Amino acid sequence: MQRHSIAPRANWREIAEQNGFLFHHAHGQIYWDESAYYSFSLTEIEEQLEDPAQEIYAMCLELVDEACRDDEILKKLAIPEPYWDMARQSWLKHDKSIYGRFDFSYNGEDPAKLLEFNADTPTSLYESAFFQWLWLEQLFPDLDQFNSIQEKLCDALGAFSGHGLMHFSSVKGTEEDRATVEYVMDCAAQAGVSVKFIYMENIGIGADGHFLDLEDERINTLFKLYPWEYIWEDAYGHDVINGYRDGLKLVEPPWKMILSNKGILPLLWQRHQGHPNLLPAWFEEETPLAANYVTKPLLGREGASIGLVFQGKLASQTKGIYGKEGYVCQEFCGLPNFDRNYPVCGLWIANGLSCGLGIREDAQMVTGDLSRFVPHVIL
Amino acid sequence: MKKSKHLSLVLMGAMALAGCSGAETESADKTTIFKNTQECVASGQYTQEQCVKMEADAKAQTPQFATREECVKQFGESACAQQSSGGGNFWMPALLGFMAGRMLGGGSAAPAQGLYQNPSGNGFQTAKGAPVTAPKAPPAARTAPATSPAAKAAPTQRTSPFGNAVSRGGFSSGGRAIGA
Numbered sequence: 048m049q050r051h052s053i054a055p056r057a058n059w060r061e062i063a064e065q066n067g068f069l070f071h072h073a074h075g076q077i078y079w080d081e082s083a084y085y086s087f088s089l090t091e092i093e094e095q096l097e098d099p100a101q102e103i104y105a106m107c108l109e110l111v112d113e114a115c116r117d118d119e120i121l122k123k124l125a126i127p128e129p130y131w132d133m134a135r136q137s138w139l140k141h142d143k144s145i146y147g148r149f150d151f152s153y154n155g156e157d158p159a160k161l162l163e164f165n166a167d168t169p170t171s172l173y174e175s176a177f178f179q180w181l182w183l184e185q186l187f188p189d190l191d192q193f194n195s196i197q198e199k200l201c202d203a204l205g206a207f208s209g210h211g212l213m214h215f216s217s218v219k220g221t222e223e224d225r226a227t228v229e230y231v232m233d234c235a236a237q238a239g240v241s242v243k244f245i246y247m248e249n250i251g252i253g254a255d256g257h258f259l260d261l262e263d264e265r266i267n268t269l270f271k272l273y274p275w276e277y278i279w280e281d282a283y284g285h286d287v288i289n290g291y292r293d294g295l296k297l298v299e300p301p302w303k304m305i306l307s308n309k310g311i312l313p314l315l316w317q318r319h320q321g322h323p324n325l326l327p328a329w330f331e332e333e334t335p336l337a338a339n340y341v342t343k344p345l346l347g348r349e350g351a352s353i354g355l356v357f358q359g360k361l362a363s364q365t366k367g368i369y370g371k372e373g374y375v376c377q378e379f380c381g382l383p384n385f386d387r388n389y390p391v392c393g394l395w396i397a398n399g400l401s402c403g404l405g406i407r408e409d410a411q412m413v414t415g416d417l418s419r420f421v422p423h424v425i426l
Numbered sequence: 427m428k429k430s431k432h433l434s435l436v437l438m439g440a441m442a443l444a445g446c447s448g449a450e451t452e453s454a455d456k457t458t459i460f461k462n463t464q465e466c467v468a469s470g471q472y473t474q475e476q477c478v479k480m481e482a483d484a485k486a487q488t489p490q491f492a493t494r495e496e497c498v499k500q501f502g503e504s505a506c507a508q509q510s511s512g513g514g515n516f517w518m519p520a521l522l523g524f525m526a527g528r529m530l531g532g533g534s535a536a537p538a539q540g541l542y543q544n545p546s547g548n549g550f551q552t553a554k555g556a557p558v559t560a561p562k563a564p565p566a567a568r569t570a571p572a573t574s575p576a577a578k579a580a581p582t583q584r585t586s587p588f589g590n591a592v593s594r595g596g597f598s599s600g601g602r603a604i605g606a
Contacts, residue, residue, distance in 0.1 A: 066435060066438060067435060067437075067438030089428075092428060093428075097428075177433060177435065180429060180430065180433055181433075183429065191427055191428050191429050192428060192429040193428045193429070194428065194429050194430065195428070195429065195430045197430060197433050198430045198433075218598050219598075226438075229437065229438055230435075230438060232437060232457075233435050233436060233437040233438050236436055236437055236457045236525065236558070237434070237436055237556065237558050239459070239558065241457065241458045241459070242457050247597040247598050248594075248595055248597060248598045249594065249595075250594065250595075250596070250597055251591025251592075251593060251594035251595075252591055252592055252593050252594075252596065253590055253591055253592060254590075254592050259590060259591045263590040263591065273597070273598075277597075277598070278597070281596055281597050281598070282595075282596035282597075283596030283597050286596065425428060
């Protein structure tokens with residue numbers, strides 16, 4: 048694993064915009080950063096990243112299966128009780144999951160360590176799956192890249208073809224989320240699905256309890272770039288439960304609320320203690336397993352509300368509004384330092400398969416929403 | 427190989443090129459695949475005029491080749507037929523249908539994309555070679571809810587500002603971004 052500096056393509060902004068990639072800057076700073084790229088050997092990719100991601104995904108599915116038979120786990124994850132049955136039914140019915148992203152700390156030498164699983168609303172999808180690939184094809188067409196994400200995504204979405212219109216949704220006011228949803232819609236259209244966009248805020252309910260779009264078309268299948276824990280707090284939360292009972296399909300499916308929760312980190316550690324790709328992790332009320340550790344809210348995102356404890360003392364804390372459901376603790380694992388850049392390796396699961404890598408790097412140790420996406424090659 | 431050999435976008439790129447990929451307002455709202463104008467009109471999603479225009483746009487995008495070999499290379503053995511126009515002969519793939527897209531919030535149609543056989547003969551592709559999987563059920567059946575009597579009658583029956591909905595806006599706890 049190496050980091051290389053390189054001159055960006057002179058016209059990369061135009062290329063990005065021609066391909067619908069309009070969020071290449073975020074918060075006034077560059078987000079797509081092709082002034083550098085990482086290179087990996089095939090062995091590093093296959094043995095150190097691809098296989099561990101596939102293995103940990105299998106461990107996650109086992110955990111879901113267990114949670115569906117053990118209310119104590121659902122309670123531990125702070126999932127509200129009215130949603131338990133939906134999560135269980137969804138798992139028993141094999142509701143289709145299309146994607147998820149594991150974040151690993153990997154330095155090219157030691158085993159990659161799982162930091163977290165973005166199981167419900169993973170972002171950086173378009174840039175990982177498509178724009179990174181386009182970059183490679185234009186600059187290094189003879190080199191390889193760990194990336195068949197789009198193919199696998201289309202395979203997964205093909206399952207919804209022939210079942211009528213599928214709605215796709217994000218919240219208003221975020222260009223990046225909207226673009227991610229457009230990209231998933233694009234893949235779905237390529238897989239033969241009839242697609243339609245609606246903002247979450249515009250969804251309505253008819254007198255018969257069915258969800259309706261702005262043209263009063265019934266929503267039977269909804270892809271939502273909208274976390275399950277928001278739905279728990281929404282006025283329509285109970286309508287989702289009732290709708291699901293009446294056949295509403297949701298993507299990501301209800302069983303993903305079990306995995307989209309930092310509580311899986313201690314649960315995985317308890318079940319696979321000493322696994323080379325896992326860090327010791329525990330619930331905040333339990334005895335610490337390490338002197339230096341990170342505290343993360345059970346339900347948090349974008350690096351918010353994360354605490355850093357050194358030798359038992361709180362050393363730093365990122366801002367955030369999360370944490371009311373409780374915290375988990377995870378042994379501190381520094382991100383590797385490449386010329387003062389700290390990369391996180393995002394390993395994609397699509398259609399159940401470990402199928403791609405997207406690297407986000409930051410000038411700080413905790414990756415937040417100011418990280419930059421940097422492409423990679425396999426040498 | 428760990429990378430995909432071929433990838434395309436059928437909506438995002440096309441929308442951007444048409445100058446309408448605004449994040450908030452005017453992106454592809456809805457796409458449906460139709461075999462022809464009749465099927466498009468029957469779906470109730472577009473007017474006759476829109477359907478005729480979309481089929482015409484798709485025909486106009488159909489690539490032309492000087493030789494049969496070039497056409498076959500991109501679209502397969504059975505798809506290519508010789509055409510003549512203005513004294514010249516050329517080869518074109520058969521148009522099997524088109525993918526209709528609609529803009530958000532209005533009824534105006536985005537540029538339709540023509541669909542052709544792919545070289546291996548087991549699916550559709552666009553004029554530029556982007557793969558498109560054929561739907562498993564005929565479009566008419568898939569869009570039935572849109573043309574149900576209740577939906578059609580809706581505009582005149584509306585008494586609430588929500589349309590047929592008894593409420594709207596029950597999602598979104600504060601419009602937070604979703605990054606994770």
